[in-house]
Amino acid sequence: MFIHQQILQKIKEYKTIIIHRHVNPDPDALGSQVGLQKLLQLNFPEKTIKVTGYDEPTLTWLAEMDEVTEEDYHQALVIVCDTANTARIDDNRYTNGSYLIKIDHHPNDDIYGDLAWVDTNSSSTCELITLFALENHLKMNAYIAKLLYAGIVGDTGRFLYPATTVRTFKVASHLREYPFDFATLARKMDSFSYKIAKLQAYIYDHLDLDESGVARVIITQDLLKIYNLTDAETAEIVSTPGKIEDVKIWGIFVEQEAGHYRVRLRSKFIPINEIAKKHHGGGHPLASGANSYSLEENEAIYQELKKLAKKQRK
Ligand SMILES: [Mn+2]
Numbered sequence: 001m002f003i004h005q006q007i008l009q010k011i012k013e014y015k016t017i018i019i020h021r022h023v024n025p026d027p028d029a030l031g032s033q034v035g036l037q038k039l040l041q042l043n044f045p046e047k048t049i050k051v052t053g054y055d056e057p058t059l060t061w062l063a064e065m066d067e068v069t070e071e072d073y074h075q076a077l078v079i080v081c082d083t084a085n086t087a088r089i090d091d092n093r094y095t096n097g098s099y100l101i102k103i104d105h106h107p108n109d110d111i112y113g114d115l116a117w118v119d120t121n122s123s124s125t126c127e128l129i130t131l132f133a134l135e136n137h138l139k140m141n142a143y144i145a146k147l148l149y150a151g152i153v154g155d156t157g158r159f160l161y162p163a164t165t166v167r168t169f170k171v172a173s174h175l176r177e178y179p180f181d182f183a184t185l186a187r188k189m190d191s192f193s194y195k196i197a198k199l200q201a202y203i204y205d206h207l208d209l210d211e212s213g214v215a216r217v218i219i220t221q222d223l224l225k226i227y228n229l230t231d232a233e234t235a236e237i238v239s240t241p242g243k244i245e246d247v248k249i250w251g252i253f254v255e256q257e258a259g260h261y262r263v264r265l266r267s268k269f270i271p272i273n274e275i276a277k278k279h280h281g282g283g284h285p286l287a288s289g290a291n292s293y294s295l296e297e298n299e300a301i302y303q304e305l306k307k308l309a310k311k312q313r314k
Contacts, residue, residue, distance in 0.1 A: 003117045004135045007101060010115065011040060014077035016048045018068055018097060022083040023090045024232050025056050027189070031151025032081040032103070032125035034063035038144045039133055048072070053090035058233055061188065062150055073097050082125035084282065085110035103128055105155075105163075107273070109282055120284075123163040126151030130171040145178035146185060153189050157239055162286070195227050196236050202227075203240050203252075208302075212309040213248030215241050216302050220255045231256060238264050249305050253298050261292040263301060270312050275304050 001009075011017060019037050021029040033051050040049045052068040070093070078097035083089050084106035094100065102113035105122040122128050126148040133140055152172055156164045159172075176182065192200075202223070209215040219234060234254050241250040249267040256262055263279065265272045265288045276288030279301055283289050292298045 002135065003115075004132045006115060007103070007117060007132065008136050010077060010099060010101060011044070011047075014047070014075070014099070016072060016074075016076040017050075018072060018076050018078050018094075019049070019051045020078065020080045020083070020089050020091055020094050021053060022088045023054070024235065025053065025059060025090070026235060027059065027062060027154030028124045028126050028151035029082040030056070030059055030063050031147040031149075031154070032129045035126060035144050035147035035151065036079065036081060036103075036129050036132075038147065039129070039138055039140065042141060042144065043138045052093070056232055057230075058236075063147060068093075070096070077101070079103060080113065081129070082106075084108070086112050103132075106283060121163075121165070123161070123165065123168040124152050124155035126155070127168055127171050130175060131167075134171075134174065140178065142178040142180040145175040146180035149175040149180070150185060150189065153186075158190070163284075192236055195229055196233065199227050199229060199234070199237055200240050203237055204244075207241055207244075207247075207250075209244075209247060210306055210309075212306060212313060213246055214302070214306045214309045215244070215247045215250040216253065216298075216305075217241065217250075218253045218255070218261075218298065221257065224255075231262065235264075238266065242266055242268065249309055251301060251305060253292065253301075261298055263290040263292050263298075264288075265290060265301075265305070270308060272305065272308065275301065275308065278304075 019033050021033040037049050037051045050066040050068050053065050055065050073093055073096035076097040077099050078094050079101045080089055080094055081103050100113040102116040104118050105125055107120055108118040130148050203217050207215050207217050231254055241247050252264045253261045265276050267286045271285035273283050273285050273288040276282050276290040279290035281290030
């Protein structure tokens, strides 16, 4: 039996289903979580299906979370979307259900759940949820299509990143058939606030770029305060250095309130996830995250990236 059929069978067995996703949600996390919720609500109106986690203020225009009680988890099926490792699951009550399913597209380094659908060739978890709907012949509507489309656009950088495949376009074209307000969504996902524009200007102005194409920028807590930004909002500028032709690998070091640095690593060709793993992180070969606990470690990460770029040039 195919995995999407196995998942559907489990869904049919449970009266209550609670869907989680990762902390610091992006459109793919939120779109897959709430897209799956709305899909199941439409197809199984007799079931109770809830979503849980923190409401990310910059994404409430897309979807909002439910009130989920302890009792809700009693005999419930729990599904976690778009989350590679358990430490990143938003709302640690995910173990309180009777059965756990993981649906994701990140490398499966942390194997969890009673059943897992992990497809690292998928552009996004929203692509997987759309496939799940198509393969199982489930009904869809405009809002579900909008949520799933938003996630695909988010994770592919609007069909720019190499994970964008023929299947991604097929799935996206299917979603586009539904009458959601495409123009508004496209504009929303392509625009940023004035304070983000200011932060982008800062990044272009303060980028350290070496001759092998490795760039870094450090965003301190003071800077976040000056621009009135949260750590979550800095997600919007992760792709900014990559727009520069000369930049091949880049790291964005964001100082956290607790004092350490969250490091977002990106690369155009050379895999950088081994460096992320070495520094308390992981992720995709070309898009990873790490954590640094000192200025020395920030420097070490930058030097390791440079070494990697130089080695590849030879
Ligand atoms: Mn994703």
